[in-house]
Structure formats: C-alpha cells, structure tokens
Amino acid sequence: MSSSFDPSKYPELKNLLCSIDKIPDVSDIRPETVTEKVIECNSNCPDPRLKTLLDNLTIHLHDFIRENNVTTEEWMATVHYLTDVGKKCTGSRQEFVLLSDIFGIAALVNSINNPSVNGSTVATLLGPFYTGEFHDIEEGGTIAPAEGPGEPLLVTGRILNTSGEPIPNAAIETWEADAEGLYDVQYSTYSEPDHRGRFRSNDKGEYSFRCIVPIAYAIPDDGPVGDLLIKLGRHPYRPAHLHMKIEAPPVYETLVTALYPRGDLFSKSDAVFGVKTPLIVDFELIESDEEAKAKGFKKGPFRRLDYDFTLATKEESAQAKEKLRKSMAKKA
Ligand SMILES: [Fe+2]
Known part of the structure; x- marks a missing residue:
C-alpha cells in the first residue's frame, strides 16, 4: 500500500527526509535495545550539549524503568501527576520549581x-x-x-x-x-x-x-x-x-x-x-x-x-x- 504522506506539505522536513536512509530502523524494539535506538535517533541533533543531556536523560530514565519494573498504571499516574503540577503553575506560583526543590x-x-x-x-x-x-x-x-x-x-x-x-x-x-x-x-x-x-x-x-x-x-x-x-x-x-x-x-x-x-x-x-x-x-x-x-x-x-x-x-x-x-x- 502506498503512503498517503505528502512531504511537500512539510518543508521543514526536507533536509531530514533527504537523509532518511541514515535514520536508524527503530522497529521491533525490545527492553534491551530501546535505549540505544532512541539515542541513535537523536544522532542528527546539531547541538552537542543538548544531545549529551538528552542522551543521558534517556539512559537514566530507561534504566530507572527497567530496574523498577515500572507498571503501566505507575507510568500513567506519573504523567497525570506532572500534568497536575503544570496546571497548578501561574504567573506567581511555580509548582515545578517547588517540585525540583x-x-x-x-x-x-x-x-x-x-x-x-x-x-x-x-x-x-x-x-x-x-x-x-x-x-x-x-x-x-x-x-x-x-x-x-x-x-x-x-x-x-x-x-x-x-x-x-x-x-x-x-x-x-x-x-x-x-x-x-x-x-x-x-x-x-x-x-x-x-x-x-x-x-x-x-x-x-x-x-x-x-x-x-x-x-x-x-x-x-x-x-x-x-x-x-x-x-x-x-x-x-x-x-x-x-x-x-x-x-x-x-x-x-x-x-x-x-x-x-x-x-x-x-x-x-x-x-x-x-x-x-x-x-x-x-x-x-x-x-x-x-x-x-x-x-x-x-x-x-x-x-x-x-x-x-x-x-x-x-x-x-x-x-x-x-x-x-x-x-x-x-x-x-
Ligand atoms: Fe524564602
């Protein structure tokens, strides 16, 4: 089946699509391969400091999830909790700063x-x-x-x-x-x-x-x-x-x-x-x-x-x- 995706509608993707063969195959990931695949996906990042920070964040978060065998319910509870933290923020109330504190x-x-x-x-x-x-x-x-x-x-x-x-x-x-x-x-x-x-x-x-x-x-x-x-x-x-x-x-x-x-x-x-x-x-x-x-x-x-x-x-x-x-x- 041919793809209905039309790249000409997304000019910002032009450079990336030219090098799509260089983007790693991320299908069939397994717990032991997902970390490496995410890091490979980020390999085109032009900002070396951003890449280092996000690669290491990926490594630590994935290790945390594997080591603690995090359940779907626990992950969704985390997502809902962080959503609530964001909703509590206003111009004079910074709940994320409090959380980091x-x-x-x-x-x-x-x-x-x-x-x-x-x-x-x-x-x-x-x-x-x-x-x-x-x-x-x-x-x-x-x-x-x-x-x-x-x-x-x-x-x-x-x-x-x-x-x-x-x-x-x-x-x-x-x-x-x-x-x-x-x-x-x-x-x-x-x-x-x-x-x-x-x-x-x-x-x-x-x-x-x-x-x-x-x-x-x-x-x-x-x-x-x-x-x-x-x-x-x-x-x-x-x-x-x-x-x-x-x-x-x-x-x-x-x-x-x-x-x-x-x-x-x-x-x-x-x-x-x-x-x-x-x-x-x-x-x-x-x-x-x-x-x-x-x-x-x-x-x-x-x-x-x-x-x-x-x-x-x-x-x-x-x-x-x-x-x-x-x-x-x-x-x-
Ligand atoms: Fe104070």
Whole structure:
C-alpha cells in the first residue's frame, strides 16, 4: 500500500527526509535495545550539549524503568501527576520549581554551579519567591513597613573580596516573608513589592538596612507538591531565613545566599535543603530606646545582626567550578 504522506506539505522536513536512509530502523524494539535506538535517533541533533543531556536523560530514565519494573498504571499516574503540577503553575506560583526543590534538585544545581572558593560566602537557593522587583532604599533604610508587625531587625556588615578588601557600590538585594510567613506575591491583593529592597555598599564596602526578624514558613502545600510531601511523610516547612543577592560586576561573581537564625525548629529539616551551617547566624537583642531611635526604629527593643559577605571573582569562581566538575567526573 502506498503512503498517503505528502512531504511537500512539510518543508521543514526536507533536509531530514533527504537523509532518511541514515535514520536508524527503530522497529521491533525490545527492553534491551530501546535505549540505544532512541539515542541513535537523536544522532542528527546539531547541538552537542543538548544531545549529551538528552542522551543521558534517556539512559537514566530507561534504566530507572527497567530496574523498577515500572507498571503501566505507575507510568500513567506519573504523567497525570506532572500534568497536575503544570496546571497548578501561574504567573506567581511555580509548582515545578517547588517540585525540583523538594527533590533536592534545585539545591544540587545550586551547589555545583556556585562552589565556595577561597573563603567566599556559601551560596544557597534563590527560592521560588524571587521576583526581581524591589524598592530602592537608602543606607540604613527599611524594607518592612514602618511600625508593621514583626520583630525589628537591623542588619549591618561589609561586602568584601576574598583578600578581605572592601567592595564599594555593590548592589545588594534582600527579600523575606512577612510576619505572617507569606511573601508579597502570595497575596491576591499584591500590587507592589513588600519586604523587598535594594541598596548599595558605601565607599568602605559597608551596608546597613532594617527589616523584620524572619520566621519559618511552609512552602505552598495546597497543590500536587503538598500532596506528595504528605505521601512521603514529610513536612512543608522552611526554617526562617533572609534572602540576599549581591552583585558587583564585572569583576565579581553574583552571590545568591540567605541567612538562617540559629535555633530554628526546622534548621535541620528544611523542606527544600537550603540550610548551610556557615549561613546560620545569631541576632543580638538591643533593648535601648535611644539606640533604637538612632538606627531609625521608633523605639526598642530590636535585634541586630552584623554579617560580612565575601564575593569571589568570576575567575576564582570559574576555576572552582572546573575543579569541582573534574572531581565529579572522576567519581562518576
Ligand atoms: Fe524564602
């Protein structure tokens, strides 16, 4: 029987059809041959990095299915689950990011792409609530509404390089959940950035801003990711943290990190694996009204944190990533 397919209707296939003899025969695949056949099919891919990633993904997924003897029902349940994850995504809700977070994938990608080098500050997750929106604030200004709820916190410190020299004019962005444990974009009434600000280090590399003492919160658990956490017997909480992103181009690598108050109930069981010990900090309690007023608060008491951030140069960072890549390749 002759084929009714008319290639002239599909000009984008022209080049591929010219070399159709070179496409492997994929009929009669068996469990032990399907992986090789899929990889052969991908052999015309012009992007070598894409081909490597998809070939290896194919190998690992096929091995997973063979090793676990995955049933048709289990595979369809997976497809339906991922469909539900996609349906839950909106402009302000990224369920796939949450899914990658609870599997430790975001933490793994973050770790291999941001190795600490020569004493630079340890990086951690950007998190699903980074929006890139903020209010510009003056040195010592506040990112939290004046006299709003929450325990007042003053954060001061310096931005340094790995030789201990100050980095002036670094752009410092910070964001945190509010006193209810919610980010601004989680409110249906969201209209402008709240508990988010950007400022710059001064000539001595110093910075200073006010916010509230962060509190623990649950990642959004009213969707497929929350359902999965329950099935896994896991909680959805993140320990309290204050996000920081520090940029000083073109010399320095951008640092994305967060600070975690010591003693948080969830410090050792962060639902998204973001806590790193060097980022755990202590807040000093200052009761003096006079000192509070001098720092811009209406009255005491307030908490204070002094923390220096150290940035690696792009060159230092590139060398550290290459070293890590080689050591992981050796172990693989
Ligand atoms: Fe967060």
